[in-house]
Amino acid sequence: MTYRALLVNAVVCGTVSVLISGAIAKEPTMDVFARLRSEDPAIRDTAAAEIMAARGTTIRKCEEIVRDSIRDENHKGTTKTSILLLGKLRSQESVPLLVEHLSYEVFYKDTKRPQIFEDRCPCVKALIEIGVPSVDRVVEKTKKSRDEKVTRCAAAVLRGVLGAGTGRAYVQEKMARTADVTEKEGLMRILKAIQE
Numbered sequence: 001m002t003y004r005a006l007l008v009n010a011v012v013c014g015t016v017s018v019l020i021s022g023a024i025a026k027e028p029t030m031d032v033f034a035r036l037r038s039e040d041p042a043i044r045d046t047a048a049a050e051i052m053a054a055r056g057t058t059i060r061k062c063e064e065i066v067r068d069s070i071r072d073e074n075h076k077g078t079t080k081t082s083i084l085l086l087g088k089l090r091s092q093e094s095v096p097l098l099v100e101h102l103s104y105e106v107f108y109k110d111t112k113r114p115q116i117f118e119d120r121c122p123c124v125k126a127l128i129e130i131g132v133p134s135v136d137r138v139v140e141k142t143k144k145s146r147d148e149k150v151t152r153c154a155a156a157v158l159r160g161v162l163g164a165g166t167g168r169a170y171v172q173e174k175m176a177r178t179a180d181v182t183e184k185e186g187l188m189r190i191l192k193a194i195q196e
Contacts, residue, residue, distance in 0.1 A: 087126025155193030
């Protein structure tokens, strides 16, 4: 499936319309927002449900784009934009997908400045925006990994979400609760990376 365009317009209440291959995901109309002002609770509830359905459609479409294009070198920009949008939408349901591709990198073609780590790794940035719901999944993936890049990504997420001090305390608590030597070693690597 090819995607000619990905055009995103933020709408009130975190809903978004997405233009994909010339088709627009169902977007709440102004009528929906007018119905939110209704005195009838049933009408308000129906309007709220329509807004949330549009958000869900947007998240599913963005996840589909990520899955379809993440291994395609020609669509790195599309992939990055979709990943970042999942973060902006605070899509907790997308955390497993983002953690799966935690160390995915996108480099600028022409840059006159160094690219910061979170900018090169869009899943890191998205998970930071999602916040606390991403922390446990990131640590669970990373504590068993020997990949230094994955460890650095996990440390960046923990620093971004919890701050360096609280991130260190969180990892130390995890270390105290496990008897598994491999997990302790992985957690120690995360701890060192947080401190860097």
